[in-house]
Amino acid sequence: MSEDKLLPLRQQIDAIDAEILALLNRRAQIAQQVGHVKAETDAPVFRPEREAQVLLKVAERNPGPLQGSDVQTIFREVMSACRALERRVTVAYLGPAGTFSEQAVYQQFGHAVESLACASIDEVFRAAEAGTADFGVVPVENSSEGVINRTLDLLLQTTLSISGEVAIPIHHSLMSKDGTMTAVTRICAHSQALAQCNAWLNQHYPNIQRQAVASNAEAARMASEDATVAAIAGEVAGKKYDLQIVNAHIQDDPHNRTRFAVIGRLQTAASGRDQTSLVLSVANKAGAVYNLLAPLAKHGVSMTRFESRPARMGSWEYYFYVDVEGHAQDEKVAMALAELKQSAAFFKLLGSYPFSH
Numbered sequence: 001m002s003e004d005k006l007l008p009l010r011q012q013i014d015a016i017d018a019e020i021l022a023l024l025n026r027r028a029q030i031a032q033q034v035g036h037v038k039a040e041t042d043a044p045v046f047r048p049e050r051e052a053q054v055l056l057k058v059a060e061r062n063p064g065p066l067q068g069s070d071v072q073t074i075f076r077e078v079m080s081a082c083r084a085l086e087r088r089v090t091v092a093y094l095g096p097a098g099t100f101s102e103q104a105v106y107q108q109f110g111h112a113v114e115s116l117a118c119a120s121i122d123e124v125f126r127a128a129e130a131g132t133a134d135f136g137v138v139p140v141e142n143s144s145e146g147v148i149n150r151t152l153d154l155l156l157q158t159t160l161s162i163s164g165e166v167a168i169p170i171h172h173s174l175m176s177k178d179g180t181m182t183a184v185t186r187i188c189a190h191s192q193a194l195a196q197c198n199a200w201l202n203q204h205y206p207n208i209q210r211q212a213v214a215s216n217a218e219a220a221r222m223a224s225e226d227a228t229v230a231a232i233a234g235e236v237a238g239k240k241y242d243l244q245i246v247n248a249h250i251q252d253d254p255h256n257r258t259r260f261a262v263i264g265r266l267q268t269a270a271s272g273r274d275q276t277s278l279v280l281s282v283a284n285k286a287g288a289v290y291n292l293l294a295p296l297a298k299h300g301v302s303m304t305r306f307e308s309r310p311a312r313m314g315s316w317e318y319y320f321y322v323d324v325e326g327h328a329q330d331e332k333v334a335m336a337l338a339e340l341k342q343s344a345a346f347f348k349l350l351g352s353y354p355f356s357h
């Protein structure tokens with residue numbers, strides 16, 4: 001009988017689990033001591049650069065057979081639980097619960113956090129600015145649909161810094177109460193999700209009405225109460241509202257991803273593999289943008305992102321959202337930024353944080 005063979009293997013697993021448990025709690029005791037040291041100087045509990053280094057190291061050292069990314073998931077939660085012994089940080093996000101924003105919170109902080117659902121991106125910023133939350137998580141850009149304008153506008157004004165970045169794959173599913181489309185007369189989702197599934201919907205359900213609602217989670221809630229509504233949402237939201245999947249992964253781009261910024265009062269220290277975000281503008285004259293960016297090339301700093309937004313002052317002027325490789329305190333980045341600041345009409349450092357892709 002296979003049970004006879006399983007028993008000794010399971011006994012070995014039990015013994016290993018006891019060792020893991022003891023080691024986890026030894027780690028937790030040290031984290032508590034770290035917490036006491038930090039409390040003496042009112043130092044920040046969450047240190048994204050240190051957590052990024054720990055995650056990088058475990059993936060590098062991982063001998064297998066466990067996959068590196070799975071080992072990182074485990075350690076993210078270990079650190080989250082250890083950190084919660086120092087203090088449980090509060091993180092505001094664009095709610096309701098079950099959205100991809102909530103998933104982004106857990107991807108950055110693990111599950112041992114207090115997550116605070118907010119009704120709008122503005123409210124996430126306000127919560128972090130007022131100190132109701134230690135951090136906020138806001139969407140910045142979707143790989144299919146482009147930037148989230150409201151976030152870019154608020155980053156321009158805020159006193160907060162970007163202290164981290166999370167990118168998560170966005171997989172949309174079509175879901176209904178009974179897993180069929182028989183009774184369905186309306187497909188509901190956030191306008192971004194409808195746009196990201198546009199070609200698929202045109203092909204499969206060209207005659208069913210589409211309705212944009214406040215969030216995919218709201219669409220899922222509606223579908224759970226009304227058999228004539230199908231929702232497009234992530235599977236987490238579907239589970240939360242007990243929906244059945246009609247079709248999984250219906251987004252037009254299989255690599256669809258959204259980047260989120262972690263915003264807070266913390267200015268993240270260098271981890272060794274970092275990225276820096278800034279906003280610039282120049283006077284409206286020939287060659288101005290070219291000249292503006294020259295210091296980056298001069299100091300060998302790579303630009304990884306360049307996005308423009310109209311300044312909305314009636315003139316055709318733009319704000320440029322630029323990401324560069326490295327930390328603002330790295331020598332060559334510091335020199336390039338000092339020169340950029342000199343020549344730009346407007347310069348704002350949004351923050352430096354661990355590189356996450």
Ligand SMILES: C=C(O[C@@H]1C=C(C(=O)O)C=C[C@H]1O)C(=O)O
Pocket residue numbers: 031034045046047048050051054078079080082083086
């Ligand atoms: C233990 C610390 O505090 C937190 C928890 C960490 C961990 O569990 O490894 C790492 C960084 C901090 O976010 C620390 O700063 O070293």
